[in-house]
Amino acid sequence: MKPDVTLSGLPLRPELVGEQPYGAPQLDVPVRLNVNENPYPPSPAIIAEMAQAVATAAASIDRYPDREASDLRADLAAYLGHGLTAANIWVANASNEVMTHLLGAFGGPGRTVLTFGPTYSMYPEYARNTHSAYVVVPRRADFTLTAAEILAAVAEHNPTVVIITTPNNPTGTSTPLSVISDVLAGTEAIVVVDEAYQEFAHQAAETAVTLLPQFGNLVVVRTMSKAFALAGARVGYLAANPAIVNACRIVRLPYHLSAQSQAIARVALANAPEMLARVDELRATRDAMLIRLPQLGVQVIDSDANFCLFGSFADRHDVWQRLLDRGVLVRETGPAGFLRVSVGTPAETEAFYAALSEVLKEIR
Ligand SMILES: *Cc1c(COP(=O)(O)O)cnc(C)c1O
Numbered sequence: 032m033k034p035d036v037t038l039s040g041l042p043l044r045p046e047l048v049g050e051q052p053y054g055a056p057q058l059d060v061p062v063r064l065n066v067n068e069n070p071y072p073p074s075p076a077i078i079a080e081m082a083q084a085v086a087t088a089a090a091s092i093d094r095y096p097d098r099e100a101s102d103l104r105a106d107l108a109a110y111l112g113h114g115l116t117a118a119n120i121w122v123a124n125a126s127n128e129v130m131t132h133l134l135g136a137f138g139g140p141g142r143t144v145l146t147f148g149p150t151y152s153m154y155p156e157y158a159r160n161t162h163s164a165y166v167v168v169p170r171r172a173d174f175t176l177t178a179a180e181i182l183a184a185v186a187e188h189n190p191t192v193v194i195i196t197t198p199n200n201p202t203g204t205s206t207p208l209s210v211i212s213d214v215l216a217g218t219e220a221i222v223v224v225d226e227a228y229q230e231f232a233h234q235a236a237e238t239a240v241t242l243l244p245q246f247g248n249l250v251v252v253r254t255m256s257k258a259f260a261l262a263g264a265r266v267g268y269l270a271a272n273p274a275i276v277n278a279c280r281i282v283r284l285p286y287h288l289s290a291q292s293q294a295i296a297r298v299a300l301a302n303a304p305e306m307l308a309r310v311d312e313l314r315a316t317r318d319a320m321l322i323r324l325p326q327l328g329v330q331v332i333d334s335d336a337n338f339c340l341f342g343s344f345a346d347r348h349d350v351w352q353r354l355l356d357r358g359v360l361v362r363e364t365g366p367a368g369f370l371r372v373s374v375g376t377p378a379e380t381e382a383f384y385a386a387l388s389e390v391l392k393e394i395r
Contacts, residue, residue, distance in 0.1 A: 196227075338372060359387075
């Protein structure tokens with residue numbers, strides 16, 4: 032092969048031909064409200080503790096890390112509570128790797144992953160990369176789900192994995208626990224409840240973790256990227272029956288989670304109250320946004336997460352661009368005509384309102 036070969040000259044898997052690397056734009060602008068990060072970095076004391084933990088890990092960095100991440104899994108079990116132990120927890124490089132492990136173990140050729148849209152735009156990638164078929168059944172007009180509708184879709188598509196995202200991204204809509212338990216009672220498929228935003232929910236204590244003692248096919252996926260303000264460390268995890276954890280252990284790459292990732296996550300968990308200290312403020316800002324956006328004359332979807340979906344605009348890309356021209360980056364995603372904005376610091380959120388007010392005057 033000539034050294035000037037391009038992608039089209041390589042034996043790429045046929046289903047990848049024409050695919051683009053996916054991701055939200057990473058633009059260096061003053062107000063970044065496009066990927067639902069927690070806008071507050073750790074305190075100087077916690078940063079120092081993380082640096083010390085990484086230095087300690089570096090002292091034995093010639094050795095492979097604990098491939099079972101046992102200490103971190105025990106810490107995560109303690110954080111979730113409800114009597115869970117390390118055997119109930121699996122942890123990987125953010126929830127996207129956790130999901131890839133789940134679909135590697137329970138999806139695959141000839142198998143179907145079912146979910147309910149509009150929802151998280153990464154799921155089709157996890158399905159594609161694990162050679163799983165991917166089916167999205169539309170949610171109701173208000174983006175909610177009923178157990179009857181979910182089970183009807185399960186009967187129709189016969190999935191081995193069902194993903195229910197609650198609070199859902201990009202709508203912010205929660206699915207009640209009663210719906211999830213009715214679904215679990217009605218299917219043998221693996222039911223993955225993606226609770227990436229659970230800490231921001233109005234009823235945060237109503238987590239599917241409470242259903243684990245009843246259902247062996249339930250997987251609750253969480254991340255440290257959002258409420259825990261640890262997006263840069265790439266740590267996500269699941270809670271499930273130990274048999275499901277063992278299935279993930281089969282497909283994971285050996286030593287998948289680096290020593291420094293494990294060390295930093297353990298420091299964050301040891302300081303959980305402080306790492307999560309801004310969650311109440313972010314929830315209050317979200318609640319204020321649900322009132323403020325309609326006052327500006329735009330529709331907003333009721334949200335249980337740290338973002339709001341708002342619209343609708345005849346040309347949402349134009350609105351996105353006009354906000355960006357004012358230094359405010361939001362996300363062009365979700366149903367036609369809508370945009371998604373993450374909850375930022377008070378200053379960032381005010382900058383967003385100011386920019387949006389100007390844009391609305393221009394376009395209306
Ligand atoms: C942000 C998000 C995650 C977390 O992603 P990480 O890979 O853990 O950073 C998971 N699920 C949903 C629905 C999300 O929006």
